[in-house]
Amino acid sequence: MSWGVLETTVLRVTHRDRVVVVKAGGPGDHHIAREIRAHREWTAPLVDRGRAARLLHADLEAKLLVTEHLPGALVQDGPAVSDPETYRQAGELLAALHGQLEVVDPDFEASANRKVLAWLDRPHRIPADDAARLRRLIRSWPEAEVVCVPTHGDWRPRNWVIDEAGTVRVIDWGRADLRPPLEDFERLDSGEFVGRPEREEAFIRGYGSDPRRTPAWFRQRTRAGISAACWSFAFGVPELEQRGLRMVAEALAEA
Template sequence: MGLTDRQQVLLDTWLPSAELVKDHSWGLIGTLVLELTQNGERYIAKAGDAADHHLAREIRAHRNWLTPWTSRGRAPQLVNADDDAKLLLTRFLPGELVEGSPAEWAPATYREAGELLAQFHQQSAVPDDTYESRENQRTLTYLGKPHRIASELAERLQAEIAGWPTAPAILVPTHGDWQPRNWLTDNGTIRVIDFGRADLRPAYTDLARLAAQQFRSNPELETAFLNGYGEDPREPDVWHRAQLREAVNTCVWAYQVGDEPFEQQGHRMIAEAIG
């Protein structure tokens, strides 16, 4: 995949003499992530393909929710964006990826990540009477797609989800993929990248991926995170529903894009969620 003609024209307008430094694209989905340089300044351009639905979320996050972080140099600064063209340009954010580095297993990382997330979540809170029903239906729809969840288990999950309550929820700005692969560390300072899943959701949803990964391996990291965050937003019943939704959606999505290790994580998450 390359840039569309419209994306290339826009990028040439925004950065007329830019040079490509590195292609950071993930490869599993149709999003280009390009590191560029112009006049000694470094930038990141993100471009979505026709099937992309992440760029709109990312642009919305940059326009509406990132000020608490960008004002402190903790998230990339927006330079330009075009919703229709699915193109975003930000300033390059320095730092080493936390995932795979010693910082991934350092409690201090998680305390700071908790503090950052609390600041993000506290920007606004809106009630939503339909969130639970929408999420239940979304997960049931996922179970109707091709996957490798055993048929008897899938039927059991469908029956349980169909019987879940649909109480009102409080939604806040969430990152949507809050984990070390989207954190940078720069001389001990934690920074945040990748807002393609940012949306209004209950606060506890941003703990789902940490709970399935790093918290599971080292409970000290969970303690440090909650000390930074200030409280535990997870009430048992809603947390169970969130974990099971996350598990099912992980299994199905990972199977669809061919990410087998992530799919296996999803199967493990289902097994642990249903006890």
Template sequence: MTDPLGNLSPRQRDLLTSWLPDGVVVKDHSWGIVETTVLEITDGSGRYILKAGGATDHHIERELRAHHHWLTPWTDRGRAPRLVHGDVDGKLLVTTYLPGELVTVTSPGVFRQAGELLALLHGHPAVPDDYERRENAKCLKLLDGPHRITPAVVDRLRTLITGWPTAPEPTVPTHGDWQPRNWLVHDGVVAIIDFGRAALRPAYTDFSRLAAQDFRDDPALERAFIEGYGSDPRTNDGWHRGRMREAIGTACWAYAHGELDFEAQGHRMIAEALAEDL
């Protein structure tokens, strides 16, 4: 039988033993695509979720930052797991376990709740951040790396990106992967998981993945989400730049991980975003 802790480093094993000495792994929730190990553990007194990052992981640090500074509006309502243990250097954390199933069947009611929850996160005071300059540089670096974006499209993207503004932008805490695969439903109530991409960004960035998928497929979901959120932050040129960045990131990430369907979505997103510039 495969050791469920086999991907943990010696330090991570030591930390886990010190935190949950009687812990027993009951389920492996890891995706197998990225290097993060996700395990469900019990120790006789409770049920927990353990997340362990690999050698190059940066998601655990982000997740710990979110737990320490941003998630109280959700955890106070029982709508997100609470941090129990965490170690940035060890790239390891343990949270409470939330009951529920990942959203696989979408409905306006679920999307309305998700919009309400996102508004709570974005309700933190905005702070200026060097977001635009940093994200422009990140996109150019992705275009320098391996992908299957055609040379003509790459040239056009480079021209656009180098002309984008670089001034500081108002930012708020964002989830970074806001879509149904990170929403749990239990007894009709939506809760949120997975904060490995949480960071300060413009609020509209948390709409990007929904706009590329669920909103595109069913406008009723978009209407319900906006009703729950209370407004629509996609009102300026930043939204278009954000869509372009998301498209480039999707195509490049999916190519690197062999996710062909997701890569095709990325190329479609690029084409649609570019069409808006015509």
């Protein structure tokens, strides 16, 4: 059940006629700890609605967790990926996740800028002149405090499942953290929403507002494009690398 890129193993296990999901992380894994924290602190609004799995067992030291198994099939690559109703439900669920808590973080922007500058110092295929321009751009950005909320970190169809009744549920909390709400809009904006306004409109309708209407959205998209291009080059994910390079080019054209 795992994607095979990170050192996390995911198994579907039947025990005494009950189906559960077991996740185990390798020595360098950081996702299990994030997922355990998310289940313990932030998933309750979705669990209470039956839209996320309940945590059954967790061991931080062993990098192991067990959750309920959710019914349904992945939205990604299925017919529901084209249905605006899927996105309306996903927007509604995201609003419930984001709406439970707000934390002011005075260091988020500075930390995010340091991380993305570090990516630019690693091997990548961003043209040298563009990389130099990106460095200058990032260093010019304001680093004011921001409001962070519980975010999923990979909110898109590959982490949604849908059952035969058309109910959408959310899986895989391995990138969850406190971040600005924009974080959970970026991957859809650069992927499933491109050229498909009906999906975007349905998602915003479900969410109830559009937090992208701020200057911070440009900074978020630029950092995300750089990170995607550099990370995917390091891990050999060509499709994601091309998306990241496209996002970088769009950001530079807009700057």
